[in-house]
Amino acid sequence: MNITDLRINGDRLKNTLETMAKIGATPGGGVQRLTLSDEDKKARDLFVEWLEELRLKITIDEMGNIFGQRGGKNNDLPPVMSGSHIDSQPKGGRFDGILGVMGPLEVMRTLHENNIQTERPVVIVNWTNEEGSRFAPAMVASGVWTGVLDRDWVYQRTDINGKKFVDELERIGYKGKASAKKRPLHAYYEYHIEQGPILQREGKVIGAPKGILCLHWYDIYLEGEANQVGPTPMEGRHDALCAAAEMILKVDHLPEKMGGNMVATVGEIQNAPNSRNIIPDKVHFTVDIRSWDDELALDAWDNLKADFKSIAGRRGCPIRIEETWRVEHSPFAERLVQRVLNTAKELGYPSLRMVSGAGHDASYMNQIAPTSMIFVPSIDGRSHVEVEKTTWEDCEAGANVLLHSILKSASETGD
Numbered sequence: 001m002n003i004t005d006l007r008i009n010g011d012r013l014k015n016t017l018e019t020m021a022k023i024g025a026t027p028g029g030g031v032q033r034l035t036l037s038d039e040d041k042k043a044r045d046l047f048v049e050w051l052e053e054l055r056l057k058i059t060i061d062e063m064g065n066i067f068g069q070r071g072g073k074n075n076d077l078p079p080v081m082s083g084s085h086i087d088s089q090p091k092g093g094r095f096d097g098i099l100g101v102m103g104p105l106e107v108m109r110t111l112h113e114n115n116i117q118t119e120r121p122v123v124i125v126n127w128t129n130e131e132g133s134r135f136a137p138a139m140v141a142s143g144v145w146t147g148v149l150d151r152d153w154v155y156q157r158t159d160i161n162g163k164k165f166v167d168e169l170e171r172i173g174y175k176g177k178a179s180a181k182k183r184p185l186h187a188y189y190e191y192h193i194e195q196g197p198i199l200q201r202e203g204k205v206i207g208a209p210k211g212i213l214c215l216h217w218y219d220i221y222l223e224g225e226a227n228q229v230g231p232t233p234m235e236g237r238h239d240a241l242c243a244a245a246e247m248i249l250k251v252d253h254l255p256e257k258m259g260g261n262m263v264a265t266v267g268e269i270q271n272a273p274n275s276r277n278i279i280p281d282k283v284h285f286t287v288d289i290r291s292w293d294d295e296l297a298l299d300a301w302d303n304l305k306a307d308f309k310s311i312a313g314r315r316g317c318p319i320r321i322e323e324t325w326r327v328e329h330s331p332f333a334e335r336l337v338q339r340v341l342n343t344a345k346e347l348g349y350p351s352l353r354m355v356s357g358a359g360h361d362a363s364y365m366n367q368i369a370p371t372s373m374i375f376v377p378s379i380d381g382r383s384h385v386e387v388e389k390t391t392w393e394d395c396e397a398g399a400n401v402l403l404h405s406i407l408k409s410a411s412e413t414g415d
C-alpha cells in the first residue's frame with residue numbers, strides 16, 4: 001500500500017472516545033474527570049492498558065505525565081511527540097483534551113496494524129492537570145517538563161478543600177520515578193477541538209492555529225466585616241461581596257476600555273460565610289486575561305489593579321492580590337503550521353489558518369520544540385460544557401491530518 005493512502009479507523013476512534021466518555025460521565029451528557037481524582041486515575045489506568053497492548057515503551061514521570069514511545073528505525077534521532085490531556089473541567093465535555101490523546105493512540109494503532117516503520121520514534125503523551133480548574137494554574141505538568149515551572153511549587157498547590165497536588169498524585173498512584181525533564185524533540189503536534197465557533201461558521205473542517213493567546217491568571221482575596229444583616233445599617237458596612245461585584249464588572253468592561261483584542265473573565269468565586277443573613281467578610285475570585293498582545297494584557301492588568309485598589313479602599317475592604325500565572329502568547333513554528341494546512345489539502349479537507357483562544361500544553365511545548373496544532377470544529381462553538389460536541393466525521397478527519405503530519409515529521413532525517 002502506498003503510505004499516502006493510509007487512513008486511521010474512524011469507527012475505532014469513535015469507540016475509544018465513547019469508552020473514555022463513560023469514565024466520569026455526567027447526567028447532562030458530559031464528563032467530570034478532575035485532575036488527580038478517582039475518575040482521572042480510572043481513565044489513566046485504561047490508557048496505560050491500551051499503551052501496553054501496543055507494546056509501547058511506557059514512562060510515568062514525577063508529575064504523573066504518561067509517555068508511550070514507539071521505536072523508529074533510528075532511535076538516536078529526536079522523536080515526534082503528540083498528546084494532550086485526559087483531565088476535564090467540572091461538568092466538562094467529552095472531547096476537550098481526550099481527543100488529543102485518543103487521536104494519537106489511534107495513529108499508533110494504525111501504524112501498528114499496517115507494520116509501518118517510521119524513521120524517528122513517535123511518542124504519545126498525556127499531560128497531568130492541563131485544565132487548572134482543580135489545582136491552579138493550568139498546564140503545570142508540561143510547564144515543569146519544559147523547565148518553565150518549578151516542580152515543588154506545583155507540588156504544593158492546593159485545591160479548594162486544601163488537598164495538595166503532590167498528595168493527590170501519590171494517592172492515585174501516578175507519581176512516577178522518572179524525572180519530569182525535557183528531551184530533544186523533532187516536532188510536537190497537539191490535536192484538539194477548536195472550542196470556539198469559527199470553523200463551523202466558515203464551513204471548514206481543519207483549523208491550523210498560528211499560535212495561542214497569552215494567558216494571565218490572578219487571584220483576588222477580599223476581607224470585609226461580617227455582621228447580622230437586619231440590624232446593621234447600610235451606611236458603614238464593609239461588604240466584601242459588594243466590593244467583589246464592583247470589581248467583577250470592571251473586568252467585564254476591561255477589553256472595551258483597552259480597545260479590544262482581548263478577553264477578560266471572572267469564572268470562579270467563593271463567598272464566606274455564604275449565609276443570606278450575614279454580611280460577607282471573605283471573598284475570593286479569579287481573573288483570566290487573554291490576548292495576542294502580551295503588553296496590552298499587562299497594561300490592562302495595571303489598569304484593573306488600580307481600579308481594584310480604589311474600590312477596596314472606598315469600601316474599607318482590605319485586598320490581597322496573587323499574580324498567579326502568566327504564559328506569553330505562543331507563535332507556532334510556521335513550517336509545521338503550513339504542514340498541517342498542506343496535509344489537510346492533500347486529504348481533501350477544507351482548512352483555515354486561525355488563532356487559538358484556549359490554552360494548551362502546546363504553549364509550553366512551543367518553547368522547547370517546533371510545535372503546531374490541529375483543530376476540528378466544535379458544534380455551535382460550545383466547550384467546557386456538557387453539550388460540547390464534534391461530529392465523528394470531523395474527529396476522524398483531524399486524526400487523519402494528525403497521522404500524515406506525524407508521518408511526514410517522523411520520516412525526516414535532518415533537522
Ligand code: GLV
Nearest residue numbers: 131138357358359
Ligand atoms: C484551558 O482549558 C483554557 O483555559 O483555555
Ligand code: MN
Nearest residue numbers: 096097130192
Ligand atoms: Mn484542552
Ligand code: MN
Nearest residue numbers: 089096131384
Ligand atoms: Mn479545557
